[in-house]
Amino acid sequence: MRITGKLWIMMFIGLVSLTIWISPALAKVPAETASAGHAWWFWPIILFFVTFIMGILAVLGGVGGGVLYVPIISGFFPFHLDFVRGTGLLVALSGALAAGPGLLKMNLASLRLAIPVALIASTCAIIGAMIGLALPTNIVQIALGATILGICVLMLTAKKSTIPDVPKADRLSSILNICGVYQEASTGEIIDWKIHRTPLGLGLFVIIGIMAGMFGLGAGWANVPVLNLLMGAPLKISVATSKFLLSITDTSAAWIYTNKGCILPLLTVPSIVGIMLGSFVGVRLLKVAKPTLIRWMVIGILAFAGIKALSKGLGF
């Protein structure tokens, strides 16, 4: 086995070992006892390392940081789901803010496509956050577990279309003038793109926004299939616009969680820094990574975290 392959497996084992080691539930002790057993500085340091590995795996596995952060940290760390969701949104938001300006300047993220979608998604993310904070924690935890397992299925089954066939732009997208031109770097081909099925796509962003706000997840896992497969935006435009879109969707929900008091700086800052540094390293490792292996690892971690969230919510 090549060195890079061994490195990924070591990282995977490292992440799983760290989470199991610090998991109060798996150690069969209450969260308070587990927390009290360590000096305060243990938690930001361990959070930094776990989120650093998460940041690498997220980039290589093609998912956002938030979708890994919330199920893993809420499942295996002693922090309440309210604080994990608040931080999860800020983690996803920071990643989107870091990538957004470059993607907009390169004209890969389309502001024309993002603005109407963001209005719906951000409004619904506020509603989702309010629902999520009003519901009992175990209900949210069960729904989170089911959603994470659903994301695993989506990751296993969803296809991608580099340049979808859009015979004719629909009426709404024509009125809004949602279209663009971009150059495919690998071939030099100029691609003139437009979208269709806009009303249905915008309708689905109601559900995506609610889920993003309710669970504190970034919603790239849902944005990309809707923009690409349903609305017909080219894959690169969909991925870039989705990443930028998170900076708006997650902002609205993050305000609700921040105003509610769900931000503990001791947890939030090392998580943001860890996942951002991990993402930078991940981008550099992309050249040598084996995407299929990493994707399977990410799906495995998500499935494990989803089952953990379900069992925690059900009280097992």
Next chain:
Amino acid sequence: MEEKTNALLKASPEQILYAKILEKGMYFGLLILFITYILYVFGVLHPYIPLNKLSGYWSMNVHEYLEHTGIKPGWAWLGMLKYGDFLNFIGVVILSGVTIICYAVIVPTLLRNKDIIYAVIAVLEVIILSAAASGILAVGH
């Protein structure tokens, strides 16, 4: 023809403007977040909740946490900036607030280009995000 294609390949003026403000806000917010965190964890500014007591609160839900610590939700943290933990909220608010500024700034460009629908959507987005930021939409357990 080639000139027209090259022009189309470039991002629109409002998109570039949005990107520049987003970039500045992101760097500024992260810098502030990093500095205030250092001041907090190294004890330069004393926290409202002592660091070694925090683990007693983070497994509570947010309602119990606020009740036990006597912290008020919403923008009450503005009156507690003398504490190291609350100082970190400045960075969080900059990161969460920069998008509102980006939207507000592109409205005049959209209006100049007679892009009325997008100008209206941008104004609506500013209103929605401002409502979320204001704290009037708070709910809880």
